[in-house]
Amino acid sequence: MSSFLIPVILVVAIGFVAAAVLAFASKVFAIEVDQTQVDIRAVLPGANCGGCGFAGCDDYASALASDHTTPCTRCVVGGAAVAEQIANILGVSAGAEEKEVAVVMCNGTSAAAKKLADYEDFKTCKAAKSICGGNKICQYGCLGLGDCNAACQFDAIHVRDGVAWVDRSKCTSCGACVRACPNHLIRLAPEKNLVFVRCSNKDKARDAMQACKNACIGCKKCENTCKFDAVHVTDNLSFIDPAKCKNCGMCEKVCPTGNIINMRLVMKAAKDKKEGKVVPPAPKQEPAQQSAQA
DSSP, X not given: OHHHHHHHHHHHHHHHHHHHHHHHHHHHSOOOOOHHHHHHHHHSOOOOOSTTSSSSHHHHHHHHHHOTTSOTTOOTTXXXXXXXXXXXXXXXXXXXXXXXEEEEOOOOOTTTBXXXXXXXXXXXXXXXXXXXXXXXXXXXXXXXXXXXXXXXXXXXXXXXXTEEEEOTTTOOOOOHXXXXXXXXXXXXXXXTOOEEEOOOOOSOHHHHHHHBTTOOOOOOHXXXXXXXXXXXXXXXXXXXXXXXXXXXXXXXXXXXXXXEEEHHHHHHHHHHHHTTOOOOOOOXXXXXXXXXXX
């Protein structure tokens, strides 16, 4: 009988010793959990889109817990509701952050932008960009193969008529499309700004027009028309300063190539079409002036 009990006693004793060692080790090598970080992570949506400027929800939660000056409003997916919950956890004011949307700085539609070649095998903008700079003569414009669309988790950007367009009602300003575009022509801009230049071509007027009929020709009509010093032409390309723009739309009216877009008119036309209203045809654009910078 004793020969049977001895092994059992030894196993039990070893078990107790091992348990004691593990308990001691768990205390010594324990990783302290920040309950604030855990609580913040619980209210974040888990999209890991990167729109907050951090690697993902875990990284953003860690930053908020360690530095209470980090804005609570960075989660573009969760919006104001999540910002308020985070503020309550941290005991701070949520504040407010201006909403942004993605803007595509190109209007090189299929009819306007001249093709350099037809790509049958390359189904991404990145791949097409690696071959002669893309499938269009304009080296600055939208390649139209949808890398931005593939990157967007919110179905907010689509290629239409050869160029990307953003659905502002769906855009969360996560920046995925900005990072995906190999020509770097997508940027984030304040949602309140409705007038912007849809062109990135910095070539002189003659070369720009040979590549795309909708290109900016640097004529400075927009700059000379603006009463708020919001529009300036630099390196043959017009740019509208979001901080100064009043959305008056005067620059859009005088642009001879139609590369300045007034989203107020675009959204109104879309609403009228949805409601079945008759939408009058857009006035014919003036031809580019021969006196434009060559």
